[in-house]
Amino acid sequence: MELRQLAYVVAVAEEGGFGRAAERLGIVQSAVSQQVQRLERELGVPLFDRSTRRVRLTAAGERLLPEARAVLAAADRTRRVAAEIAAGADGMLRLGAVHGPGDRLYRVLAALADIAPRLRVRLARAAPAERLAQVRSGALDAAFVRGPATAPGLDLLPLWSDPLYAALPADHPLAGSGPSPAGGAPLRLAQLGDLPLRLAPRAHNPPFHDLVTAARRAAGPTAPAPGPPFTTLRETLTEIADDAPSWTVFYRVSDLPPVPRIAYRPLADLAVTTSLAVRSDPPPPALRRLLQAIHTVTPPC
CATH class of the missing domain: 1.10.10.10 (Winged helix-like DNA-binding domain superfamily/Winged helix DNA-binding domain)
Structure with a gap:
């Protein structure tokens, strides 16, 4: 028939x-x-x-x-x-997601829904290395990743940068007026040289570890010395408040946890870039619609 x-x-x-x-x-x-x-x-x-x-x-x-x-x-x-x-107006876009500050991802998805109402998005959450592997294999069409400057076999399209923050004892001279939601004057790494830095092992987040390590090297002899390892944010903050003076560096994915005797300050010389990892082939139409939506929400880096 x-x-x-x-x-x-x-x-x-x-x-x-x-x-x-x-x-x-x-x-x-x-x-x-x-x-x-x-x-x-x-x-x-x-x-x-x-x-x-x-x-x-x-x-x-x-x-x-x-x-x-x-x-x-x-x-x-x-x-x-x-x-x-x-034409990219319908179909399925399989996208690796990343936790990020504020509602930027949701605003991107809302803009995409305005541009292509019938285009469905399937979000997948996984560790950064797994997200990149799934883009390479074709299991994902693209993935947001934070931190890496290169990804073998893929193109990284820089999208936006977010500041990094220091958490330090509230009674330290650099804490200023004490605890705050990451307000006050930005600090530089060289100013924190007398405080050991709590940083997670590289295996936990290689891009972020490499970013901070490179910044420490650039700070030269005034760079903070390594301290006890970072575990979880809540546990590490509690130890900074109760143990020998130290500090840690992190990026915001939600509201800063209120921890007694901890102050938060933005860092002047450290920022982390979020990129979109894609294959080197010409982007499919749905991916072009996503990039259009991203650019309506925030200018490209």
Whole structure:
């Protein structure tokens, strides 16, 4: 069974004859007659009564005509959806997500919904290395990643930068007026040289570890010395408040936790860049729509 055969059946039924159907379809009458006969043989039932001057549907033809129209309508819908997918207005975008400060990701998704309302987004959360691996394998179309400057086999498109923050004892001279939601004058690493730095092992987050380590090297002899390892933010902050003076560096993914005897200060010489990891192939239309949405929310780096 072919779609054109069903289209011929519908045309003959609506026009009342093979000749008029052929004129409507822009083909010769014999082609219409042959294809309808071939379909009748395949189905095993006659669709038209050809005994009169006007071709009429048989009982079987009357029953099957709505089915033929439904199949043709479904085929038309399939073509339209395919065209919209090719234009990036429909389909599925598989996107690796990252925790980030504020509601920037949600604003990007809202902008994307305005640009392409029928485009669905499937968010996947995983460790940074796993996100990059899934983009390489094709399991994800793209992924937000924070920190890395390079990713073998992928292109990293810088999107935006977020400041990093220091958490230090509230009674330290650099804490200023004491605890605050990361307000006050920004600090430089060189100013924190007398406080050991609590930093998680590189295996936990290689891009972030490398970023901070490179900044420490750039600070030279005034750079903070390594301190006890960072564990979790809450546990590390508690230890900074209760143990020997030290500090840690972090980026915000939510509101800063209120911890007694801890002050938060922004850092002047450290920021972390969020990029979109994509394959080096030409981006699919849905990905171009995502980039358009990102640029409406925040200018590119």
